[in-house]
Amino acid sequence: MRYLPHSDADRAAMLAHIGVASVDDLFASIPAAKRLKKLVDLPLARSEIEVERELARLAAENTSAGSVPSFVGAGAYRHHVPATVDHLIQRSEFLTSYTPYQPEIAQGTLQVLFEFQTQVAALTGMDVANASMYDGSTGTGEAVLMAHRITRRRKAVLSGGLHRHYADVVRTLSGMAGDEVVTLPADMTAGENLIKALDPTVSCIVVQTPDVFGNLRDLSKLAEACKANGSLLIAVFTEAVSLGLVESPGAMGADIVVGEGQSIGNGLNFGGPYVGLFATRQQYIRQMPGRLCGETVDASGQRGFVLTLSTREQHIRREKATSNICTNSGLCALAFTIHMTLLGEAGLTRLAELNHAHAVDLAERLEGVPGVEVLTRAFFNEFTVRLPGRADRIVEKLARRGILAGVPVSRLLPRAGLDDCLIVAATEVTTEADRAGFATKLKEVL
Amino acid sequence: MSIVRYSKDHEYIRVDGDIATVGITNYAQEQLGDVVFVDLPAIGKTVAAGAETAVVESVKAASEIYAPVAGTIVEVNSALAATPDMVNADPMGKGWFLKLKIANKAEVDKLMSEAEYTDYLASIS
Numbered sequence: 001m002r003y004l005p006h007s008d009a010d011r012a013a014m015l016a017h018i019g020v021a022s023v024d025d026l027f028a029s030i031p032a033a034k035r036l037k038k039l040v041d042l043p044l045a046r047s048e049i050e051v052e053r054e055l056a057r058l059a060a061e062n063t064s065a066g067s068v069p070s071f072v073g074a075g076a077y078r079h080h081v082p083a084t085v086d087h088l089i090q091r092s093e094f095l096t097s098y099t100p101y102q103p104e105i106a107q108g109t110l111q112v113l114f115e116f117q118t119q120v121a122a123l124t125g126m127d128v129a130n131a132s133m134y135d136g137s138t139g140t141g142e143a144v145l146m147a148h149r150i151t152r153r154r155k156a157v158l159s160g161g162l163h164r165h166y167a168d169v170v171r172t173l174s175g176m177a178g179d180e181v182v183t184l185p186a187d188m189t190a191g192e193n194l195i196k197a198l199d200p201t202v203s204c205i206v207v208q209t210p211d212v213f214g215n216l217r218d219l220s221k222l223a224e225a226c227k228a229n230g231s232l233l234i235a236v237f238t239e240a241v242s243l244g245l246v247e248s249p250g251a252m253g254a255d256i257v258v259g260e261g262q263s264i265g266n267g268l269n270f271g272g273p274y275v276g277l278f279a280t281r282q283q284y285i286r287q288m289p290g291r292l293c294g295e296t297v298d299a300s301g302q303r304g305f306v307l308t309l310s311t312r313e314q315h316i317r318r319e320k321a322t323s324n325i326c327t328n329s330g331l332c333a334l335a336f337t338i339h340m341t342l343l344g345e346a347g348l349t350r351l352a353e354l355n356h357a358h359a360v361d362l363a364e365r366l367e368g369v370p371g372v373e374v375l376t377r378a379f380f381n382e383f384t385v386r387l388p389g390r391a392d393r394i395v396e397k398l399a400r401r402g403i404l405a406g407v408p409v410s411r412l413l414p415r416a417g418l419d420d421c422l423i424v425a426a427t428e429v430t431t432e433a434d435r436a437g438f439a440t441k442l443k444e445v446l
Numbered sequence: 447m448s449i450v451r452y453s454k455d456h457e458y459i460r461v462d463g464d465i466a467t468v469g470i471t472n473y474a475q476e477q478l479g480d481v482v483f484v485d486l487p488a489i490g491k492t493v494a495a496g497a498e499t500a501v502v503e504s505v506k507a508a509s510e511i512y513a514p515v516a517g518t519i520v521e522v523n524s525a526l527a528a529t530p531d532m533v534n535a536d537p538m539g540k541g542w543f544l545k546l547k548i549a550n551k552a553e554v555d556k557l558m559s560e561a562e563y564t565d566y567l568a569s570i571s
Contacts, residue, residue, distance in 0.1 A: 152488055286483060286503075311482075311508040320501075320510075 063399060065268055069434035071362070073382045073425025074212060074407035075136070075163050075238045076271060077263045080429050085265050085338050094334055101291075103306045110305035113293040113328070116337040123243040124257040125250025126279035130290035132328040132336075133276025136260030137166045140206065140236050141173035142289045142323055143256045143278070147204035147232040148179060149287045149322070155180040156204050157197045160187030161211030163238055164412040170206065186416040188375060188384060188409075190215035195225040202229065204256075208236040209249070212412065213423060214376040214383040216246060223253025232256060240264050240277065241427075242380040244352030256280045265339030266332050275332035286312060289323030351428060355381035358426040358435065365439035366424070371446055375421070382425040384409065388446060391422040397445040403438055450538075451557035453514045454566065458538065459546075461554055466515060469542040470502065470533065473567055478504040481533040486522040486544060493517065493546070495553055500543050502533065515553040517546035 006014075011023070020026060027035065046054075065078045072078070089095065093108055103110060113131040120129035133139035144156045156174060158167050158181060167183050174181045184192055190213075194205055205226055209217040219235060226233040235249030237259035249257040261275040262268075280288050286309065294308030314321040343351060359381040363374045371388035387394055391408035398405040406424035409416065426435065448462045456474035459466040475481065485501040493499050493513040500511035522544045526532060533541035548554065558566060 286485070311503045311506075317508050320508075 068402045070404040071406045071424040074423045124279040125248025127282040129279035132333040135274040135276045137169040139258040139276030140166045141169045143234045143258045151203040153203035158183045159207040160184040162208045163212040198229045202231045204232040206234045210380045214379040216378040219252040244348035265335035275329040354428045362426040362435045452563035466546045475537045484526045491519045516549040521545040
């Protein structure tokens with residue numbers, strides 16, 4: 001028997017309180033044609049073997065990124081994750097211990113998170129990093145709220161190169177607080193003038209590099225202008241591997257650096273769970289959201305690890321906490337740390353070089369296809385091309401030929417009039433044959 | 447000659463003319479333990495009596511500081527950023543938080559004198 005805590009009377013009282021006649025009315029904003037009118041017709045019972053076969057048959061209808069050459073990026077990247085990572089994260093000391101933050105029993109977890117923070121701070125070129133956020137987009141939303149707390153201003157300016165999903169999350173979170181968000185028009189070639197967007201009410205400028213179209217951006221002049229205006233510069237990245245090669249956002253003068261850490265140690269996972277990286281300058285540490293692990297000494301003078309600055313958090317400050325987040329992406333952060341440790345500094349640089357070399361080779365091959373133009377001048381492992389036709393249709397045709405060609409710009413920006421543009425990424429897992437095959441088959445379908 | 451008055455939130459104000467210096471009492475700093483951070487307001491901000499104006503954070507808690515009287519913030523003790531332990535060492539002196547330009551001096555009389563505050567402490571202990 002199912003336990004249903006709400007009686008009909010409870011439901012009627014709740015609906016009356018919010019002024020809605022029926023539960024169905026709560027879904028009125030969904031177009032009638034899209035609503036399910038009757039129950040899904042499911043067979044009453046099947047054996048486990050039958051269910052497994054049926055689900056395997058359905059799953060085989062997908063073309064997965066691991067089974068064919070994939071050039072899909074735009075925020076989530078297919079990289080090689082060494083088997084060692086999967087083995088180590090599944091050790092019971094890590095896997096079975098969910099949020100064990102009491103230092104008496106959790107030195108291992110706390111030490112891993114401390115090392116994670118150290119790695120993120122080093123990669124981003126910042127003083128301090130937290131123990132991770134849910135993902136890059138929610139981290140960006142939190143960075144904007146943090147900038148408002150520091151500057152005591154309430155207006156954020158979002159670059160036209162910021163991933164549209166990230167901009168959407170910023171708008172949702174800022175909207176709840178009644179804060180102003182200015183989103184600049186799509187900026188495919190990094191030509192926008194963000195300095196012109198500064199005025200005395202601007203709390204922060206949010207700019208992504210490499211941006212969603214692949215452009216590498218020099219933030220130093222913008223950082224100086226932000227500083228002079230009393231505004232903060234929030235630098236965002238979606239491809240963490242780029243930090244192995246390009247100048248760190250911290251070195252370019254960013255005040256908060258936030259990004260997606262999926263690329264290192266984590267698979268595509270259908271879009272999540274991922275791991276948000278979040279770093280800032282020492283002077284802003286008390287306004288930083290999230291957990292923070294610190295190194296200390298115990299009563300007998302031995303090195304140990306604890307949660308630090310917890311007085312900013314919800315369990316102590318309640319509704320006045322710096323942020324709603326009072327956890328982190330523990331398992332994904334662990335995978336990130338293990339992979340980073342395996343790579344080391346030299347390994348990460350080599351990995352980044354490989355990604356860049358593959359992308360340059362791909363750009364040259366695609367440019368050789370008649371009618372195709374590479375629009376991105378300075379890029380890391382991702383760039384945008386203009387095709388002689390609608391990108392979404394060309395992507396469909398290539399998918400039927402066993403190539404996942406990339407993300408049509410229209411998927412992210414349906415009304416920007418950029419239907420012929422395609423964002424393509426090449427990582428270390430795209431072989432020379434993959435890249436050559438892409439160019440050949442693209443020529444065929446055009 | 448300045449006068450000192452106390453609130454039930456264990457804050458004091460030292461009144462010199464129309465300027466009130468606000469801080470926490472010795473009892474408050476003892477209860478909080480080692481102070482590690484004080485979040486101070488922006489200069490020029492106008493606050494109502496009883497409004498939250500600052501946050502004092504110790505190793506075990508974070509507590510709000512309320513304005514004992516209404517007024518405008520004219521100065522904050524920026525030395526506390528580097529030496530928050532001054533709140534423990536010298537709460538009534540170098541450990542002050544902020545200075546207010548008092549909006550209505552009649553509000554000062556609603557607060558407790560030192561003798562009244564001593565009685566109040568005895569009544570709650």
